[in-house]
Amino acid sequence: MPFIPHTEKDTREMLQTIGVNSIDDLFDEIPTELKIDQLEHVPGALSEMEVSRFMKQRAKIDGSPMCFIGAGAYEHHIPTAVWDIATRGEFYSAYTPYQAEASQGTLQVIYEYQTMITQLTGLDISNASLYDGASALAEASLMAVRINRHVKSGRVLLAPGVNPIYEQVASAIAGAQGLTFERLPTDITTGNVDFDLLPKDSDPVAVVLQQPSYIGTLDDVNRLTDWAHANGALMISVVNPISLALLKAPGHWGSEGADVAIGEGQPLGIPMSSGGPYFGFMTCKKKYARQMPGRIVGRTTDLDGNLGYALTLQAREQHIRRSKATSNICTNQGLMVTAATIYMSLLGYEGLVNVAKTCHHNTALLADGLSAIDGVERLFEGPFFHEVALKLDRPISSLLEILANRNILAGLDITSFVGSDALLICATETKTQEDIEVFITAFSEAMASVNTNSA
Amino acid sequence: MPFIPHTEKDTREMLQTIGVNSIDDLFDEIPTELKIDQLEHVPGALSEMEVSRFMKQRAKIDGSPMCFIGAGAYEHHIPTAVWDIATRGEFYSAYTPYQAEASQGTLQVIYEYQTMITQLTGLDISNASLYDGASALAEASLMAVRINRHVKSGRVLLAPGVNPIYEQVASAIAGAQGLTFERLPTDITTGNVDFDLLPKDSDPVAVVLQQPSYIGTLDDVNRLTDWAHANGALMISVVNPISLALLKAPGHWGSEGADVAIGEGQPLGIPMSSGGPYFGFMTCKKKYARQMPGRIVGRTTDLDGNLGYALTLQAREQHIRRSKATSNICTNQGLMVTAATIYMSLLGYEGLVNVAKTCHHNTALLADGLSAIDGVERLFEGPFFHEVALKLDRPISSLLEILANRNILAGLDITSFVGSDALLICATETKTQEDIEVFITAFSEAMASVNTNSA
Amino acid sequence: MNSHVKSELIFDKSRNGRRAFAQAPNAVKASKIPSKLMRNDKPRLPEVSEPQTVRHFTRLSQLNFSIDTQFYPLGSCTMKHNPRACNALALLPEFAGRHPLGPISHGQGFMSCMFELQEMLKDVTGMKGVSLTPMAGAQGELAGVAMIKAYHEARGDHERTEIICPDAAHGTNPATAMMCGCQVVEVPTGPEGDIDFDALKLAVGPKTAGIMLTNPSTLGVFERRIKDVADLIHGAGGLLYYDGANLNAILGKVRPGDMDFDVIHMNLHKTFSTPHGGGGPGSGAVGVNDRLLPFMPIPIVGSKQVEGKTLYDWLSEDDLPQSIGRLSGFMGNAGVLLRAYVYMRMLGCDGMKRVSEFATLNANYLSSKLQEAGFELAFPARRASHEFIVTLKHEARSLNLTAMDFAKALLDKNYHAPTTYFPLLVPECLLIEPTETESKETLDNFVTAMIEIATAAKKGVEFKDAPYTMPVRRLDDVKAARQLDLAYQPE
Amino acid sequence: MNSHVKSELIFDKSRNGRRAFAQAPNAVKASKIPSKLMRNDKPRLPEVSEPQTVRHFTRLSQLNFSIDTQFYPLGSCTMKHNPRACNALALLPEFAGRHPLGPISHGQGFMSCMFELQEMLKDVTGMKGVSLTPMAGAQGELAGVAMIKAYHEARGDHERTEIICPDAAHGTNPATAMMCGCQVVEVPTGPEGDIDFDALKLAVGPKTAGIMLTNPSTLGVFERRIKDVADLIHGAGGLLYYDGANLNAILGKVRPGDMDFDVIHMNLHKTFSTPHGGGGPGSGAVGVNDRLLPFMPIPIVGSKQVEGKTLYDWLSEDDLPQSIGRLSGFMGNAGVLLRAYVYMRMLGCDGMKRVSEFATLNANYLSSKLQEAGFELAFPARRASHEFIVTLKHEARSLNLTAMDFAKALLDKNYHAPTTYFPLLVPECLLIEPTETESKETLDNFVTAMIEIATAAKKGVEFKDAPYTMPVRRLDDVKAARQLDLAYQPE
Ligand SMILES: Cc1ncc(COP(=O)(O)O)c(C=O)c1O
């Protein structure tokens, strides 16, 4: 009984107090024919020693390749203090702070987080987190519908650079409420919005722009934001928090600023760990506070007049409003937000700038080096942050396999998204000049060993 | 300035308050000719990211071989909770509990530790730790001199199975006070004390018996203890705490019990980490409390009459008694004791018994398997706990090298100690049946590939 | 912590130019990004040193109650011990460092764990398929209802848009139904805590898409006529959704699949002990029976034999063309799934059963003791499941001692309060879930604390101003919602 | 923590047959050990579950003050920030799992760190050789004095058995001298905190083995005539020992070797920020000049070139036949050494200098502010080093407010007290060492707290009963020593 403290004596006494003979008697209201005897596909218990060894063997299979993939999840240095503190029992094993007085630690952390993320995005208020960046787009779209109630089209227009997975997730979640997601036209030289071909009279609920885009490009955020507002749409930004150390904050896009900003919080101190747990962040203009999904922490005072923190605006939420809630979200990604708050504190603005610049610098180095290889060129003109799409004249899957065998994850094959053989690469601050050189050399060797597409 | 919070403004203001112009001015009492400009052999700073990567590369060089070495440091399963809790900032970054009221956590842990270690050794009182098992022998010997003040010989008699390193350390530390360490005669078939040849009129200060011995044997603790007492000597036990789940506790050796028990605490939840930090434990009969070296925690009451914990018997210690102190020890191995206390709590008596029995069982399996190989036999007759010395007819260094190349650390070469080609092996509970088989096979292959000594 | 010490905000410690220098690279040359895309304001992140940061957040942590420090009998939340090994093993560097889009050649270790987790969860729920991607209970519900809808749609059954929920249902159930574009039909609870079967019959009809139930219900009692309910709903063409938040009550004893549920979500952060983290992350893996297999959310880990070896790969749109789609950017809360996997392996098949056995034992013991001490149980005639309800309606009336007051008074006794005011239908209720990992002594001490509070109240002690010993006194929730202060304004 | 919650002992939670089942293997068949060697009593270890253990020790931890939670200006102890990375990297599985007797083929990574640590420490101290094996400051002292003795012995100088210590010396210095079989000759301190040079001249003679000094001294001031002292001692045939506990004051600025010291120990757990752990582990690496090289304690890491590659190996008796020998079972507190190594690499050469600069800045700032606030400095005419002394002799007399009372009052203000009653020669003293990692605001707030206490005392507030807000009130030390209760007796 690994985690159960009961002695036989305890059990005996407890049964006696209850007035039954056996634990099985406690299940007497359950129809006998439903009961099972034995789980058949759950193996026997392993001790912690056994399971540790076993998991280490499993982990070893996956190895620790050098990773140049980005595409929504990024390898960054995470200060040791972040998880040392976030996994302290008091954070790690607490529940959602329903009893505010006994949860001031978690609540104050969230209040600080909300402050930091509004500062980064340049918007007024933030919630306490959503599941991840992709589902945050679904929530933001539904929020746009609630805010933009007079627009009945249900049409959300996505810039060409919005992560295709985000689109899929948003459709899966928000589709049931009649939302449709459509792409704005692409300028194929830049990969960005083709402003000349923007639809007229499309009556959009919202326009979504991802900056930097999924394919690594940077778009004219001001122009599209103003266009959205001119067309009666809410402007939703999808942003990478690290990039906001350098790039214009959504709150300052266009003449009025974006209305809602969302994104994937993972770059802020969360390990990549196969895709989660991460967290979605969401900020918006203050006037939309009551349409926001998710938990929100507010500062208030106690009986003595001292400051304190509590969950607030709960009337938006499922446990109060039930079928009229702004969302069904309940448990969010609290611990990740704790980690991100510690991360942002340790980095500070200047630290984030240095991280962002180093990412940009490394990716530029890498893109330049790879573009110098015969058969490799940049897919799009224009500026980028820390990801670049490359056009290749060889089959990407073969290249990726060769490099994976050399323990290099060379990037993500985005051929199916862009429609021609293309590779999306990323080099964060974790890569040294030497790493980049190793990669370029390996890449050019791989290129040399594979036939061109035409051949 | 990685860990320094001063802004330029802070520094300016602080200098102004002090009334100097620069930080350098603060060093104006130091003769100029002594000052240096630059450290020449300390490289430039690495960021946490850089040093992490660098240290991981260094660690990788050492690898994670399968280890069958014991000889004073043992690989055991350490529950994750042990170090998760011990490295909580409040334990990790506190000082020695000088301000008792603000250190009740550490103090209570030590009190609990003292209780557990007295229970394990069957003696009355314990100190809060010494540096390690080896230096604890030095302290125990010096303590014996203080207790046995009428014995002037300075002679400490060591059973044949006392760890030779412990002897060296004890000599290095206690030699200056006139102590000499001498070996009792050995019965070469058992490796134990040859009772027929025990010295007469040797006037020993103390007799030291290590159980289980360095060479894996188990001696007749009762007989030697009684002999020591009959000869006016203090009896000092050197014991492995895990073995005490099975083996007779020092407090019950012979008719009166050993007087002092010491040992290496490492097996109680401390990683092997190249030899330290570990901790030495020491327990003794109550009447010797005032001769004990090191910190001791006592339970007392506070102004309200509530129970609390504080350092006590400080009049023995260097900060009070200075040159008349029982020892110069000040900082001890507090954090290790915290870990050990958590370890002992998680294991409990029954858990320790299971660990001990599994170690014994695995070592028996291994010894049997290896002894079945041509040219391998047990060096000594008689029982063992979790180490066994093997006699080999091939040069051990070659065997060890071959196996190390296969990532197996096959044991410790104790040839120089026992005077013939001998290997000391150990298999703790961390080894599976499969591991043991792998080792046996590899060993027999290695044997086959090396010429016998005679050849 | 010292509760009298004021908690500063991290921003109060901020000073221009201060930072934790070891944590970022040195500056590199300016970027090549056009200035019109660059930001020209300076976001006010805290500018603090590493020691300040460590101290600030360490001290903040100490202001929390948590499972690692207090008994936390929060009903419906399953606050049980979170084994530390689960965390350590999920964070092994290869797992923590694995990019979600890495090739399967560098993911067979992780994927094998996920595959086996799917298999174990099937067994535990009695279901035929499991998808691990939902990121919390509510998202699992969303996946479930979406599958139910997809099922009806695929059969051309377009009118089925009603989801039946008992009035005791957790708020996420109706909220989820709404998000899936359904209407909610609420049915009342009978006097003994079972669903009002007659009312249910009336609620069922041709528009019924399905029913969302948890069994045992949020009232802490087992729905005895579950088979009848299933027959009724199925007979009407609807499907049955099992809200797995209460799986801890029946683990290894009864399986939702065997009760004829068609789909279930599990809260791995409850039953399988992944930490709640002060509000997540969770994981709401879903299990389905044959009917709903084609609709499962992707990705799912599949396995095939290649050259005599098992190869794990991702099942995607191509494999499940009828899938309701993707619910997360990658693979749900993968690291949470790993933690649950480790936990399940440590429990083993026998350990699973013991979970529900001892959770039930603890709940029944505690309810017996409290009843004996004079507290009123909401369903005194019923066996408690893993949780049970005390109603303080008498105390509220005669002593002016509400459930809220009681909860705050418990904080001063160093116990986290049970869930209050849920389920909504029981007045002044405390929903108490001790879980299997608490000892008899803890339960006994908790009973003593409950009695002490009640006794004090009877003697005239007021608890309106409780708590007294927490870092803050009772907080003004109304002010929090009226005078919104949701982010610090650095001057 | 809630200070009003009684702390139970872990033994109070113990019940027959309870345990943390996941943490030990299942029982195997009985052993083959003869029964007369077996134990037949049952040691009373706690029998507790895993959740209980986690909760118990987590809550105990919360009862502590620590650097991670409080300002901890404990003079002479250098309570500075302990970077978390140092711990994590020292515990990398390959390092944590390395057997100390493993072959050097599986230790080059670890050994290269140790070798480089030796080299850096040589540079930092201005010494010619470094041995890392001593396990704390006091053992470093023992190594040092033993080397001094060995040096004299090797020269046939058998009569040199006196060690000179200033009266301000830390207790370990005289205690060490005694352990090394020497006699201690104490010399007084002059009015300005330097050693009384005339008294020193009288103390020196043909029996002088050496002198133990720390510079700056434990009085917080730099020994200005250090060169004269060195010349005097060396002229008399003695050697100079540097107690490196105060190295934080001069790191990268002045080197003991350049001051003509012959041997030094360093407290890596002070200057190089390895954690104090509630009382250790420490590390007392020793550095020596040419004279003492042959006598260094073993093992030491050596390096040689083999086939163009650097190979690290252990220097042992064979390499240093005159060595004073071994002081630990293996290689000292190896894991502490790794932490110090990582810390030094993170500081780099410039960071070293900044340590002493900002430690000194903080101490001088704090002493200025306190003096301004009316506190009396023990050596007002002197520059503070990294620490300084306030004497409360007036307050003790006029207000009946002793250094002890003041210390306890500070605890109630959430500050750890400075070192009290050391050095012994300054009456009612507080030895205050802020360290470089504390911010100006923290120092300012500390000054405010000091002033508040003094002001309250002047208004007649008594602090004899302080502290009030800690988990316990002031403890009865006399009772602790008289009625010895050193281990719980489980009835
Ligand atoms: C009965 C019930 N259903 C559903 C949920 C929702 O789960 P989650 O919070 O993981 O979204 C909860 C959790 O509070 C619950 O108790």
Ligand SMILES: Cc1ncc(COP(=O)(O)O)c(C=O)c1O
């Ligand atoms: C001046 C001085 N010397 C020596 C020591 C002894 O060091 P350790 O405690 O590491 O043995 C100390 C530590 O308290 C000290 O402050």
